[in-house]
Amino acid sequence: MSSVWERVEPLLGTVERPARYLNSEWNAVHKDATEYRVALMYPDAYEIGMANQAIAILYERLNAIPGVSAERVFVPWVDMIERMRSAAVGLFTLESSVLVRDVDLLGITLPYELTYTNILEALDLAGLPVRADQRDETHPLVVGGGPCVFNPEPVAPFFDAFLIGEGEQAVAEIVSAHREALAGGLSRPDTLARIACIDGVYVPSLHEPGSAGRGVRVTKRVVDDMDACRGPLCPVVPYMDVVHDRVAVEVLRGCTRGCRFCQAGMVYRPVRERSADTVVRDVLEGLRCTGYDEVSLTSLSTTDHSQLEEVLRRLTRRLEGTGVTVSLPSLRADAFGVEMARLVAGAGRKSGLTLAPEAGTQRLRDVINKNVTEEDLLSAVESAFRSGWRRVKLYFMLGLPTETDDDVRGIGDLTAKVLRAARDVTPADQRGSVRVAVSVSTLVPKAHTPFQWQGQIPREEIERRQAVLRESMPRKGVDLSWHDADVSLLEAVLARSGREAADGIEAAWRAGARFDAWTERFDLAVWREAFSSAGMDIDAMAHRSYEREDVLPWGHITSGVAEDYLWAEYERALAGEATPDCSFEACTGCGVCGPAGLGVDMVLGGERRGR
Amino acid sequence: MAGDEFRLRLCCGKRGRLRFLSHLEYSHAFERGARRAAIPYSVTKGFSPHMKAAFGPALPVGTQGLREYIDVWLTRYVAAETVLAALGQALPGDLAPTEAGYAAAKEPSLGAACTIGVYEVRVEGGDVAQDIVSRALDDVVGAGVWQVEHKGKTKVFDLAESLPKEMDVRSTGEAEVVVGVTTRMGQGGSLRPDSLVSHALSRAGVAGAVTLVTRLDTLIETEEGTFRRPI
Structure with missing residues (x-):
């Protein structure tokens, strides 16, 4: 498989922010011997996608598998898309500059509904039919994951499969099943049938919409031990300024505060804290490996971590005099939250x-x-x-x-x-x-x-x-x-x-909608018209x-x-009745924990402080 | 400056595909490399403490630099070769330093001292040949001044002042020449050698385009009017 870099480089002199397309960032992984190639795509510009933890985690996990290489793909900005189309250069991966249409698996994270048109733009730029039923054995398997797959239906026709839930363990299973299918020369439908057997995998072509209860039923994947699943220790360090341009160490997963509007608080249960020792070790290792001067302790509710105060005291002591800062992404609206902010x-x-x-x-x-x-x-x-x-x-x-x-x-x-x-x-x-x-x-x-x-x-x-x-x-x-x-x-x-809704999304994209998450590019009129044309x-x-x-x-x-x-x-x-948080008080019966649920329990490092 | 600080001057680069970094991206990449290398850098005082480092004159996005200078202040003396080796391990090859030496605390900043840029501009295309390009450049220099519109502002360069040495043109292949340009960066801004060459080509109606710009050297002009390297 050959690199298209020679054809990409001449385009860079006249586009905005060419650092988006350079690759060769520190910690980028280049594997020579590759039997199976994965492209991991974030459906927006480089500077947004480089902040994504899921891509970073899966990149490291997949590259650790012998014979498998994972490379990053972002959606080129509109000026670059134009240059690529006129120079007939297809969407390429960053690391080896190989064409996305030539890889074995294209994994796409779905971070936000307003990136959906970018998925179509990227598939099309890659030279792939946007609808799964138009693709065949010569095309990569297109698999979605991430927060939005908890309602995959609006984009279901564009994907061959989705992974619902946490991907740390499941991606290796998908890759392994796909490699076997390729080796056995299976047809696309047979391949999908085989992949559909993996827990957490949803293959929309095998499901008739509206038939819940009678058709397939897919339960999300969940990791039981966050300490065993270390995050990316040596993430790729971008050259250009990106959003959340710092080391991110996930300190816990899940939140049971139970805010009733919050999807993340429901779909990432149960709460699993990482221990103070693991967090401190990973922060120091991440800083050493990347050279960043800032680290963020990420999660849905970092101030709820039972050992947060200990973690922050240890980190501020270790980082004193280095100019390195620690940041907390979100704060609990109480005095304890502010005390933690004051510490950092x-x-x-x-x-x-x-x-x-x-x-x-x-x-x-x-x-x-x-x-x-x-x-x-x-x-x-x-x-x-x-x-x-x-x-x-x-x-x-x-x-x-x-x-x-x-x-x-x-x-x-x-x-x-x-x-x-x-x-x-x-x-x-x-x-x-x-x-x-x-x-x-x-x-x-x-x-x-x-x-x-x-x-x-x-x-x-x-x-x-x-x-x-x-x-x-x-x-x-x-x-x-x-x-x-x-x-x-x-x-x-x-x-x-x-x-x-897929028909409306495709019509909006065909009418020119893309990068809808960018205020200056968003136009509801285009969407209204597109949906209306689709009835x-x-x-x-x-x-x-x-x-x-x-x-x-x-x-x-x-x-x-x-x-x-x-x-x-x-x-x-x-009725205006509140429900307590089970990580502070008793179980509220949501059904996630234990053998009757997902078979995974809440993990706390100690008693939680506050309410 | 505190007396306990050591000012180490490094000769780095912005080579190969990393020529597409902006000056800000280049400086961040260096600082991250310096932290990875764990050299004992000084940290500024104040509300947002950061690595104490100063950079030479900026290169535009897309222009390669082979000898770009950076001063970094250290809290203790470390042999220059040791720092060089540590940075070599912690920076991509296209940025890695090739030389290092301590500079006196009272020396002027790199930004102020480095006023001379030695460039090579590669030109390729249909009509391009040594004599044709030389003539086109001579015509421009002969005009004495060159006026450039950039981002709504007008800059006027006195070419006798901005070009301290005569340009030379070398043929490097079929329809390909390399123009050597030495510029003096001054108060009124820096003359972009690629813009000057492109201007000369279009003025003379020569079909050809600049394909690569490289700053070979960044120099200090002494009071005697000679040029020297910062290390």
Whole structure:
């Protein structure tokens, strides 16, 4: 298989940011002897995709298999796509610059619904038919994974298979089954039938949509021991500035806070902490191996780690005087969270602090099970501003179930209280620099959450509530920003529709939609028209509700959390009843743990602190 | 500067495909390599402590550099060869340093001192031949000044000042020449040798294009008007 680098290099002189296409980054893996080639693709630009942990983990795992090489692929930026098309250069892998159409397996992570058109763009640029039923034995097997596969149906026609859940162990099984199929000269349908036998693998061509319960049923894969599954110790170090440009060490997986809008909190259960020793060791090793000057302790809720304080104290001691900083991705909105932030910031610069109360009134926070009280929030803010922070960012959502105008105005009231609390503890001469940034998005109901049956509020209603909120918001000291309601609407459509949406996605891509996650390139009108030409109404689809007895489009995929549990949580939400976090209190019966569930249990390194 | 710091000057490169790095990407890549090499670098004081390092004049994206200089301050003396070896292990070959030597604390910064760039511009295409390209360049130099529009700004170069040495043109193959250009970087900006050559070609109606630009050397101009290497 030959490299196309000779044909790529002349294109680089006239494109933006050629460092996206160079390869040869530190820690990139080049394997000479290769019997089986995997291309791992992130369906967006290099600088976004290089932050993805799944690609980094699978890259290291696959390259560790003898005879197998894994190489990275990102979607070239539009200027490069144009140059490649006119020079007839197909999509290529970074490491060896081989054509993606010549590899054995193309693995694509699905990080976000608005990258779907990029998948079609990439398949087409690779010279592959975008629909799986148009592909044959001469084409790579196209397998999807990642967060969005918990409702794979809208993109099902474009993939040969999906892996549902965690890939650390499953990828080797898929590769091994595929190698055997290739060696045995199996046809594409026979190959797929064989791969479908692997736990966690969903082959959409073997499933009739809407037949949950009668057709296939796929349970997600889950890793039982996070200490045994080390993350990528020596990840590839990009040359160009990328998002999250630092070492990322995953400190725990799963979150059982039970926020009812949150898909990640439902589908990544159970909670599995890595031990303090493993975390500290991997941080130091990752820094040594990459040369980064920053490390992030990642997870869905890092401040919940039972040994976080010990980890941070050990790290700040070991890293003293090196100029290396530790960062926490998200903070629990209470005094303990701020104490941890203070530990990592030390005496140094205090950048913004981000807290997510999500709703403006206690009633509505109980509905969504966001177990943060006003006292928690205000004590966190006071503690932060007393320690020298001068900016705080608050996240809220509009369109939550049962939301009234009083709840919406509650966001403004709570912001005013935060501002007052912040000013009260700030020395008089510095009060002018106190800022509260408020970021408001619209609820996008997600599959596998208690709100999965509920439609998004209509577009006009979003605008009306935004107006109510704007009225209630203090003017001075507050920077108010919105997540674009057009984007939220499309997210809602793609998150909860069935296989029929694929026609709309393909029509939108054919009409020119790509890089939809980039604000300046997103145009809802293109999507509305494309869906309409395919006989669908996106506004109705976003707003659509399901009944308890409906077969949900993703009903054949399970994360281990019982559908009955989700429904019970939905009813508790409407009744305004909170549900505790099982990692702090008793089991709440979601169905994930134990032999009756996924056969994997919660793993804690010690007693969790806080509530 | 604190007296306990040692200023080590390195001659690195931005070679091969890594010529496509921007100056910022190049400097980050060096700093990451220096941390991997675990050399005892100094850290700046202040709110965001970072590695104390200073870079010579920037190269544009796509321009190769064979002798690019970087000063890095160390907290203790380490033999230059030891640092060179450690960095050689921790940096991609296209960036790795080839020379190192300690510089006096009071010496001016690389950015201020390195005012001379010695370049090679490769030109390829249909009409390209030594005599044709030489004539095209002579015509431009003969005009005395060269005015460039860049990002909405107008820069005027006095070519007698900006080109301290005469350009030379060598034939390196069929329809391929290499133009040697030495430039003086000044207050009014730096003359891009590839732009100058492209300008000369289009002005003379010569079909040909610049395919590779390499800075061979980055030099300091002494008070006597001679050029010397920074190490």
